[in-house]
Amino acid sequence: MFEKILIANRGEIALRIHRACKEMGISTVAVHSTADADAMHVRLADESVCLGPASAKDSYLNIPAIVSAATITGADAVHPGYGFLSEEASFASILEEHGFTFIGPSAEHIKLMGDKVAAKAAVEENGVPIVPGSKGALETAADARKAADQIGYPVLIKAAGGGGGRGMQVVHKADEVEEAYRLARTEAKASFKNDAVYMEKFLGKPRHIEVQVFSDGQGGAVHLGERDCSLQRRHQKVLEEARSPALNADARETIGMIAADAVRRIGYRNAGTIEFLYEDGEFYFIEMNTRLQVEHPVTEMITGIDIVREQIRIAAGATLSFKQSDVTFDGHAIECRITAEHPQTFVPSPGRITDYHPPGGMSVRVDSGLYAGYEIPPHYDSLVAKLVVHGSNRNECLMRLRRSLAEFVIGGIQTTIPLHAKIIENQDFINGDYDIHWLERFVAQETERN
Numbered sequence: 001m002f003e004k005i006l007i008a009n010r011g012e013i014a015l016r017i018h019r020a021c022k023e024m025g026i027s028t029v030a031v032h033s034t035a036d037a038d039a040m041h042v043r044l045a046d047e048s049v050c051l052g053p054a055s056a057k058d059s060y061l062n063i064p065a066i067v068s069a070a071t072i073t074g075a076d077a078v079h080p081g082y083g084f085l086s087e088e089a090s091f092a093s094i095l096e097e098h099g100f101t102f103i104g105p106s107a108e109h110i111k112l113m114g115d116k117v118a119a120k121a122a123v124e125e126n127g128v129p130i131v132p133g134s135k136g137a138l139e140t141a142a143d144a145r146k147a148a149d150q151i152g153y154p155v156l157i158k159a160a161g162g163g164g165g166r167g168m169q170v171v172h173k174a175d176e177v178e179e180a181y182r183l184a185r186t187e188a189k190a191s192f193k194n195d196a197v198y199m200e201k202f203l204g205k206p207r208h209i210e211v212q213v214f215s216d217g218q219g220g221a222v223h224l225g226e227r228d229c230s231l232q233r234r235h236q237k238v239l240e241e242a243r244s245p246a247l248n249a250d251a252r253e254t255i256g257m258i259a260a261d262a263v264r265r266i267g268y269r270n271a272g273t274i275e276f277l278y279e280d281g282e283f284y285f286i287e288m289n290t291r292l293q294v295e296h297p298v299t300e301m302i303t304g305i306d307i308v309r310e311q312i313r314i315a316a317g318a319t320l321s322f323k324q325s326d327v328t329f330d331g332h333a334i335e336c337r338i339t340a341e342h343p344q345t346f347v348p349s350p351g352r353i354t355d356y357h358p359p360g361g362m363s364v365r366v367d368s369g370l371y372a373g374y375e376i377p378p379h380y381d382s383l384v385a386k387l388v389v390h391g392s393n394r395n396e397c398l399m400r401l402r403r404s405l406a407e408f409v410i411g412g413i414q415t416t417i418p419l420h421a422k423i424i425e426n427q428d429f430i431n432g433d434y435d436i437h438w439l440e441r442f443v444a445q446e447t448e449r450n
Contacts, residue, residue: 001024006029015041015367035053049069051069067095070095078095078101078102087290104311109290115161123262127262136198138198144157144180148177151199154202154204155200156169158184166192203277203279205279208228210229211255211275211276212299213260213273213274215267215268216319223256223324224305227244230435233440237295238337238420239337240298240337245432246278270311271291272288301388305322330392331397332392333389334397336417338385355410359405363389368386387408398430419443423439
């Protein structure tokens with residue numbers, strides 16, 4: 001087992017990794033920018049190293065600085081968390097070349113799944129259902145027009161090398177294809193330095209269902225059930241729950257085993273998430289995330305499995321500590337992503353925390369690096385806390401979540417706590433009747449009312 005792990009991230013996920021390490025008896029190294037010198041994970045870690053200025057490119061994306069930090073502190077391994085360099089294949093390769101273990105999959109699998117076209121082909125070969133679409137990248141606007149005519153409108157043009165909703169254009173009719181193709185390529189080039197795009201059938205009212213998988217690269221592979229991540233704004237998840245209110249037992253078991261079998265067949269190692277669109281009883285592969293997900297706590301709450309701990313074990317060369325038959329699902333869990341934004345306009349709201357009182361009680365978990373007096377820097381993602389609540393069933397979970405949101409105090413800044421409180425009071429959400437477009441409609445309606 002590792003003696004010392006460098007945490008190549010910040011915020012709540014850095015603190016989450018630190019906690020797992022300490023519970024395993026592993027020393028931690030926190031790296032940080034000048035803006036994060038007072039961050040909670042920096043205060044708690046055994047050692048800390050400043051990477052550089054506030055800008056992410058000069059700090060959290062600075063590979064030479066991270067390698068140097070790992071070297072001077074004598075770290076054995078590096079955990080990338082999510083975001084930043086977590087899905088950068090070159091980062092994994094460079095670490096391995098310098099004698100450090102990357103806590104995640106191989107660089108080859110990161111690269112494979114980072115290319116959406118190649119990923120789609122790879123999973124299709126291994127039995128995973130895919131969205132009807134182009135056979136590969138679209139070289140010209142004429143290729144795009146031909147593909148759209150074959151697939152049937154509406155279609156979605158997507159960046160091959162990206163995510164987060166960038167490089168995506170919906171096309172409803174033939175005379176929109178050329179412009180959408182040009183815009184998608186331009187945005188893809190600007191965002192990902194790769195202008196390759198492909199095309200998929202655009203689904204009207206799908207849900208976003210993802211399956212948590214784990215594989216040890218030694219023949220062991222399991223799934224830890226699904227998460228419903230359909231509540232999104234601008235392709236960014238806002239609230240997630242496990243298990244999905246839209247699936248029955250047969251659908252869950254089927255897609256879970258398909259996902260687990262796929263990662264076993266490709267020789268994948270460590271944690272991963274296979275994301276699907278789900279509509280009219282059918283699953284369609286979107287992408288595979290080769291990292292820890294923001295929403296992993298909801299899976300931990302219903303399975304009792306520490307996903308970060310298992311990541312570390314597998315990276316150290318161990319086999320999975322459990323079989324599929326050992327995985328049981330207990331009750332229901334919901335995660336609210338609390339961001340430092342105005343709850344209606346979503347204008348970022350960095351600043352000093354004047355008051356901080358997280359909710360507590362039975363089956364309530366708050367993952368956050370906040371504390372009274374902490375200054376939220378304006379340079380990074382606006383996520384400041386994750387409120388995760390568990391109940392014996394969905395109704396109990398919702399009741400506990402209402403209570404917890406009412407207790408949650410974050411003073412000095414604007415947060416999206418009021419938005420989450422409104423969402424969970426809405427009858428559609430209570431009924432589990434929502435899709436990936438629901439939240440944007442809901443926000444628009446709330447804006448009109450106010």
